[in-house]
Amino acid sequence: MLTVTAQNLGDALVLQCHGRIVRGEETAILCSAARQDGRNVILDLTDVETIDAAGIGALVSLQAAGIYLKIVSPTEQVRETLRITKLDSIFEISTLQVTNETLVATTSDSPEPACHATVS
Numbered sequence: 001m002l003t004v005t006a007q008n009l010g011d012a013l014v015l016q017c018h019g020r021i022v023r024g025e026e027t028a029i030l031c032s033a034a035r036q037d038g039r040n041v042i043l044d045l046t047d048v049e050t051i052d053a054a055g056i057g058a059l060v061s062l063q064a065a066g067i068y069l070k071i072v073s074p075t076e077q078v079r080e081t082l083r084i085t086k087l088d089s090i091f092e093i094s095t096l097q098v099t100n101e102t103l104v105a106t107t108s109d110s111p112e113p114a115c116h117a118t119v120s
Contacts, residue, residue: 021055
């Protein structure tokens with residue numbers, strides 16, 4: 001199951017992902033959320049347990065479509081997958097954590113998510 005919560009942060013769209021980015025509806029929901037708004041996407045993978053080849057393919061296809069992805073705080077397993085596939089040299093990967101406090105401080109007074117989707 002993958003849950004994606006989206007919030008605007010200046011000129012970037014922050015997607016906070018929880019669960020697995022794997023083949024099926026999970027990759028479709030991620031792509032749909034990333035294509036919502038703008039060309040700069042911060043992908044917070046703090047709570048992503050695993051990513052498979054289809055998930056990697058979704059990230060690559062978003063990048064190929066002109067969406068700039070910045071990956072934030074991938075779990076050790078996800079970071080290792082990106083390293084093995086050599087995608088850690090293509091994507092900007094940061095260990096910074098996007099927190100609600102930061103989002104509240106840099107967005108409007110009522111930081112409501114732009115979208116919230118759950119796939120089971």
